[in-house]
Amino acid sequence: MISYCGLDCDKCREKWAEIRKNANSLDEKLKNINFEEIVKTIPFFKLKYNGYLKTIKFFTQECPGCRNNGGNPFCGIRKCAIKKGFTTCAECEKICKKFKPLLKIHKDNEIQNTLAKIRKFGINEMVNT
Numbered sequence: 001m002i003s004y005c006g007l008d009c010d011k012c013r014e015k016w017a018e019i020r021k022n023a024n025s026l027d028e029k030l031k032n033i034n035f036e037e038i039v040k041t042i043p044f045f046k047l048k049y050n051g052y053l054k055t056i057k058f059f060t061q062e063c064p065g066c067r068n069n070g071g072n073p074f075c076g077i078r079k080c081a082i083k084k085g086f087t088t089c090a091e092c093e094k095i096c097k098k099f100k101p102l103l104k105i106h107k108d109n110e111i112q113n114t115l116a117k118i119r120k121f122g123i124n125e126m127v128n129t
Contacts, residue, residue, distance in 0.1 A: 001065045002123060004081040004088050005102060006114035009065040016063075023059035077102070090118035 001009040039045035064070035066078045067087075076098040081089055089095070095103075095112065102111065 003066045005077045006111040090115040
């Protein structure tokens with residue numbers, strides 16, 4: 001499965017598997033000590049608990065991929081691709097400025113290489129090249 005931007009969802013899942021496992025473990029341990037009730041007695045934690053719940057939900061659930069309504073809901077790349085009716089950004093002529101933050105994280109050219117392969121072979125054949 002390939003995201004709009006060209007990242008391979010399976011590679012991402014592999015990278016996050018250990019984090020997801022540890023986040024699930026942390027959440028289980030906090031439930032075992034009744035953390036939800038503990039935070040009610042500590043004003044600082046009480047304010048932060050909702051943030052924790054959102055964060056732990058993000059880290060403990062496997063992302064279905066942005067083309068399946070997963071990933072960052074605020075992603076400008078995704079919003080643009082959906083608006084244009086694109087399957088991936090390979091349908092654009094070039095990588096736009098919306099990629100700038102993503103390219104700072106993914107310095108291995110995975111994005112550029114994947115989009116180039118999709119342009120050349122199509123998304124269905126890309127994995128087999």
